[in-house]
Amino acid sequence: MTHHRLKGIVFILDGLGDRPCAELDRCTPLEYADTPYLDKLARLNQCGLMDPVLPGLPVDTHTGVGILFGLSPHDATHLSRGPIEAAGIDLKPQWGDLLFRANLATVEKDGDHYRILDRRADRIRDGVIELCQALQELKVGDNLFASLFPATQHRCVLRMRGPRLSAEISDTDPTGKAVHKGILQARSRNSKDENAQKTADAVNEFTRLSHHILSRHPLNLQRIHQGENPANGVLTRGVGAYRDFSSTLSYLRIKAAVIAGESTILGLARLCGFTALSDPSFTALPNTDLRKKLDFAHSALKTHDLVYVHIKATDTTAHDRDPAAKARFISHFDSVLEQSDMEAHVIAVCADHSTDSLYGEHSGDPVPVLLHNPVGRQDLADQFGEKTCSMGALGRLNGQGFLLSTLDAMGCLPNLKPSDMTVYRPNG
Ligand SMILES: [Zn+2]
Numbered sequence: 001m002t003h004h005r006l007k008g009i010v011f012i013l014d015g016l017g018d019r020p021c022a023e024l025d026r027c028t029p030l031e032y033a034d035t036p037y038l039d040k041l042a043r044l045n046q047c048g049l050m051d052p053v054l055p056g057l058p059v060d061t062h063t064g065v066g067i068l069f070g071l072s073p074h075d076a077t078h079l080s081r082g083p084i085e086a087a088g089i090d091l092k093p094q095w096g097d098l099l100f101r102a103n104l105a106t107v108e109k110d111g112d113h114y115r116i117l118d119r120r121a122d123r124i125r126d127g128v129i130e131l132c133q134a135l136q137e138l139k140v141g142d143n144l145f146a147s148l149f150p151a152t153q154h155r156c157v158l159r160m161r162g163p164r165l166s167a168e169i170s171d172t173d174p175t176g177k178a179v180h181k182g183i184l185q186a187r188s189r190n191s192k193d194e195n196a197q198k199t200a201d202a203v204n205e206f207t208r209l210s211h212h213i214l215s216r217h218p219l220n221l222q223r224i225h226q227g228e229n230p231a232n233g234v235l236t237r238g239v240g241a242y243r244d245f246s247s248t249l250s251y252l253r254i255k256a257a258v259i260a261g262e263s264t265i266l267g268l269a270r271l272c273g274f275t276a277l278s279d280p281s282f283t284a285l286p287n288t289d290l291r292k293k294l295d296f297a298h299s300a301l302k303t304h305d306l307v308y309v310h311i312k313a314t315d316t317t318a319h320d321r322d323p324a325a326k327a328r329f330i331s332h333f334d335s336v337l338e339q340s341d342m343e344a345h346v347i348a349v350c351a352d353h354s355t356d357s358l359y360g361e362h363s364g365d366p367v368p369v370l371l372h373n374p375v376g377r378q379d380l381a382d383q384f385g386e387k388t389c390s391m392g393a394l395g396r397l398n399g400q401g402f403l404l405s406t407l408d409a410m411g412c413l414p415n416l417k418p419s420d421m422t423v424y425r426p427n428g
Pocket residue numbers: 015061315316319355362
């Protein structure tokens with residue numbers, strides 16, 4: 001007899017979990033929201049509370065989503081933004097390349113140092129491609145070459161290529177840590193590490209060369225002429241070395257697609273080897289086109305086993321400390337989901353982490369999760385909310401456990417050996 005095999009859809013409502021709010025009658029935004037459909041799914045299926053990595057540990061979006069994409073806790077908690085951003089703009093790095101998130105900025109040279117006048121060069125849009133073209137394959141050390149690639153607006157990706165590069169260096173962008181205020185200089189994090197010292201020197205040489213080239217670029221001369229800040233410097237942060245990230249899903253040969261508006265999520269999807277799908281109408285705000293996201297999901301399910309839909313507005317409204325807006329958006333999500341006719345599939349509703357709309361920050365609270373399996377068990381949770389999920393049969397589980405439960409509901413794990421550490425690495 002062949003075992004059953006269902007397709008799955010995972011909704012990641014970024015920052016969904018929250019705390020009771022005085023202005024919402026001491027309910028959380030999810031409890032306060034009008035969610036008849038999610039409540040029905042909760043009643044007919046199973047719920048629980050999920051710790052993305054460890055109970056009480058607040059995590060970033062890329063860590064929480066990385067776990068749900070099947071990365072090991074080690075990989076998900078050691079992800080750097082540089083390689084994610086590079087994958088997001090579809091750069092094809094080589095093993096060992098160093099990748100940085102970079103900003104085009106306005107700087108002023110002061111002796112050997114640079115003062116940062118504007119971290120984003122007036123949020124420059126026009127001409128970024130041409131400015132990046134002027135910074136290709138710059139020699140920044142022995143056999144070391146640096147190139148800059150455009151992302152969105154002032155954001156770029158710096159790629160450094162050459163032997164024995166080290167990511168153990170500081171940012172030059174003052175939003176990063178370990179930076180001397182206003183002085184743009186990379187430092188080795190370890191004075192005994194020769195490779196880190198060599199890499200920091202190469203970044204500083206890139207800073208010097210790029211300022212020299214950009215200051216003379218016709219587009220910048222024109223900007224100055226028009227009274228705009230020139231984009232004459234490059235700031236770096238989020239450095240990481242490129243390597244292969246293996247997701248549990250690739251190991252299990254599960255074909256996955258990700259629907260999102262955020263470049264970080266799309267980059268993470270590509271890094272894991274998934275199909276990344278987006279549209280300009282997918283925003284980080286409540287005005288995002290949820291219906292179109294669901295249409296994309298329907299199409300993607302024809303050619304993929306598992307489809308993730310990432311939705312950012314739940315997190316954005318919580319960071320804005322607007323629990324009422326978060327609740328309204330959740331109600332809207334409920335009505336769009338009800339019309340989407342997905343119930344023949346496994347439906348997982350979860351989050352990458354909780355975001356507390358009282359303080360506007362991520363918290364270590366577990367997130368409410370819901371698992372709809374057309375042929376699965378039921379539990380006693382009869383509503384989808386933080387309080388009721390604590391009575392669900394999934395109990396308190398971690399992100400890996402929730403992903404495995406979803407894959408098991410889909411019938412994807414019949415040949416999995418529990419001893420296989422690639423799939424389950426509790427201490428990985
Ligand atoms: Zn957030």
